[in-house]
Amino acid sequence: MKIRTRYAPSPTGKMHVGNLRSALYEYLIAKHSGGDFLLRIEDTDQERLVEGATEIIYRTLDRAGLHHDEGPDKDGGFGPYVQSERMRTGMYLRYAKELVEKGEAYYCFCDKQRLEGLKSEVVEGKEVMIYDKHCLGLSPQEVEAKLAAGLPYVIRQNNPQEGQTSFVDELYGEIVVDNAQLDDMILIKSDGFPTYNFANVVDDYTMGITHVVRGNEYLSSSPKYVRLYQAFGWEVPVYVHLPLITDENHKKLSKRSGHSSFEDLLEQGFLPEAIVNYIALLGWSPADNREIFSLEELVRDFDYTRISKSPAVFDMAKLRWMNGEYLKAMDGDVFFSLARPYLEQALGGELDLEKISAMVKTRIEVWQDIEEMVAFFAELPDYDLDMYAHKKMKTTRESSLALLREVLPLLEAQEDYSHEGLSGFLQAFAQEKGYKNGYVMWPIRTALSGRQTTPAGATEILEVLGREEGLRRIRLGIERLALGQD
RNA sequence: GGCUCGUUGGUCAAGCGGUCAAGACGCCGCCCUCUCACGGCGGAAACAGGGGUUCGAUUCCCCUACGAGCUGCCA
Numbered sequence: 241m242k243i244r245t246r247y248a249p250s251p252t253g254k255m256h257v258g259n260l261r262s263a264l265y266e267y268l269i270a271k272h273s274g275g276d277f278l279l280r281i282e283d284t285d286q287e288r289l290v291e292g293a294t295e296i297i298y299r300t301l302d303r304a305g306l307h308h309d310e311g312p313d314k315d316g317g318f319g320p321y322v323q324s325e326r327m328r329t330g331m332y333l334r335y336a337k338e339l340v341e342k343g344e345a346y347y348c349f350c351d352k353q354r355l356e357g358l359k360s361e362v363v364e365g366k367e368v369m370i371y372d373k374h375c376l377g378l379s380p381q382e383v384e385a386k387l388a389a390g391l392p393y394v395i396r397q398n399n400p401q402e403g404q405t406s407f408v409d410e411l412y413g414e415i416v417v418d419n420a421q422l423d424d425m426i427l428i429k430s431d432g433f434p435t436y437n438f439a440n441v442v443d444d445y446t447m448g449i450t451h452v453v454r455g456n457e458y459l460s461s462s463p464k465y466v467r468l469y470q471a472f473g474w475e476v477p478v479y480v481h482l483p484l485i486t487d488e489n490h491k492k493l494s495k496r497s498g499h500s501s502f503e504d505l506l507e508q509g510f511l512p513e514a515i516v517n518y519i520a521l522l523g524w525s526p527a528d529n530r531e532i533f534s535l536e537e538l539v540r541d542f543d544y545t546r547i548s549k550s551p552a553v554f555d556m557a558k559l560r561w562m563n564g565e566y567l568k569a570m571d572g573d574v575f576f577s578l579a580r581p582y583l584e585q586a587l588g589g590e591l592d593l594e595k596i597s598a599m600v601k602t603r604i605e606v607w608q609d610i611e612e613m614v615a616f617f618a619e620l621p622d623y624d625l626d627m628y629a630h631k632k633m634k635t636t637r638e639s640s641l642a643l644l645r646e647v648l649p650l651l652e653a654q655e656d657y658s659h660e661g662l663s664g665f666l667q668a669f670a671q672e673k674g675y676k677n678g679y680v681m682w683p684i685r686t687a688l689s690g691r692q693t694t695p696a697g698a699t700e701i702l703e704v705l706g707r708e709e710g711l712r713r714i715r716l717g718i719e720r721l722a723l724g725q726d
Numbered sequence: 727g728g729c730u731c732g733u734u735g736g737u738c739a740a741g742c743g744g745u746c747a748a749g750a751c752g753c754c755g756c757c758c759u760c761u762c763a764c765g766g767c768g769g770a771a772a773c774a775g776g777g778g779u780u781c782g783a784u785u786c787c788c789c790u791a792c793g794a795g796c797u798g799c800c801a
Contacts, residue, residue, distance in 0.1 A: 681760035
């Protein structure tokens with residue numbers, strides 16, 4: 241049997257990493273076995289729809305490389321793939337009526353007031369209500385009359401008060417609940433739209449979904465869905481409920497709390513491959529110890545039985561590390577082409593950006609790190625003269641001044657300002673004088689950069705800065721040190 | 727409140743009756759070195775608690791605690 245999975249988001253905003261991970265696992269489970277991954281838009285809640293949200297879903301999936309085999313834009317013969325369009329075919333109501341006829345569902349005409357009156361317990365500020373099956377007692381004639389009168393109605397599932405319902409989740413094992421716990425959830429809303437609870441079952445069945453892969457939040461309502469399948473006489477699909485992804489406070493990720501969406505992370509300078517790789521490991525681990533996976537490798541190695549059951553905290557620090565790994569492994573030219581906009585923004589087009597790009601490559605974790613790191617090339621920052629003193633280099637302000645004065649004429653005489661030429665001659669100089677390399681390089685680099693740490697050594701910086709600017713900065717350093725001494 | 731699920735270092739996470747309880751991120755130290763970074767080496771750091779079962783429990787069962795999810799005409 242060919243596995244078919246689906247990602248079924250409701251278009252209500254951005255996709256955060258939890259949403260994306262669901263999509264990823266659904267994709268991986270299907271693709272690992274050569275199956276199909278479908279996209280279905282669940283827009284049955286007309287009030288929560290957000291303009292443009294569907295486009296975000298397409299964009300995100302595309303950027304993440306999770307290409308669907310079927311979807312609203314790719315008909316595979318199981319369409320429509322948008323629930324509002326499916327509703328127009330009348331299918332949900334038809335199926336609901338079938339259930340009514342079987343006694344597995346019933347019309348309910350209860351209005352808001354009556355329902356409000358049913359709310360009894362108040363727990364943590366939330367009122368808890370269990371529907372009392374009031375309308376189940378209506379005779380067929382009464383129902384007909386109310387329907388004919390055009391009264392608004394909903395259709396509710398009719399769950400038994402006794403017995404148990406169970407199903408097997410691939411990860412969590414057998415889940416058993418007392419039927420008395422199952423409330424008569426609404427299948428068809430008064431606006432004619434199906435609820436998620438009903439639509440997901442009808443759609444998953446009619447679209448041939450074999451493996452229902454979804455967030456853990458559905459685990460406890462799954463018995464109700466299972467009852468629906470059974471009521472229809474449909475085969476229950478394979479269920480794989482995924483553990484939650486939480487923030488550092490162990491709270492479920494949500495847009496409301498300002499948690500990053502996939503697109504936010506891209507803006508923050510993360511690579512889509514790194515994000516995908518990272519979230520793949522949030523709740524799943526391979527049999528070996530590997531951590532770096534391309535999407536193709538994930539497809540090959542993804543064994544969903546190894547998905548864990550406990551929630552995972554989204555750790556930005558590790559994502560940053562992983563992004564850095566991707567950056568380091570990237571081809572130099574590709575890196576440069578991607579880094580270029582950031583380099584240009586920080587430095588303009590004057591300097592040799594390609595050289596600077598190479599310097600920065602092993603030192604950044606996200607693109608945004610570039611700007612701060614290279615700013616000194618464009619403009620010498622104001623710096624504290626104490627920076628010239630470094631215990632390990634054995635330099636002091638005084639020794640630095642002397643060193644720079646000693647080295648300046650030599651640099652003025654130098655023609656070759658290549659990194660190789662400069663380092664060759666400077667090291668020779670150090671050796672001749674019996675200085676350690678650091679003793680001569682530290683003052684020079686400080687004068688050139690005005691910084692304690694730089695993405696390159698003194699001679700590389702000098703090469704990029706060029707003879708004129710380099711000498712200018714060194715002279716300035718001498719001047720300031722001399723002044724500061726008095 | 728009820729129901730369901732979960733609980734190995736700060737975080738991810740291996741383990742599936744007998745291990746000195748992996749590995750990774752982060753942190754710390756050392757080496758490399760013209761600073762930083764990379765790279766290399768090393769370190770601190772965990773089985774929530776209590777009962778069982780067993781010759782032997784991180785591993786199986788029960789209870790408690792804690793956490794999470796659901797309990798919507800939201801998904």
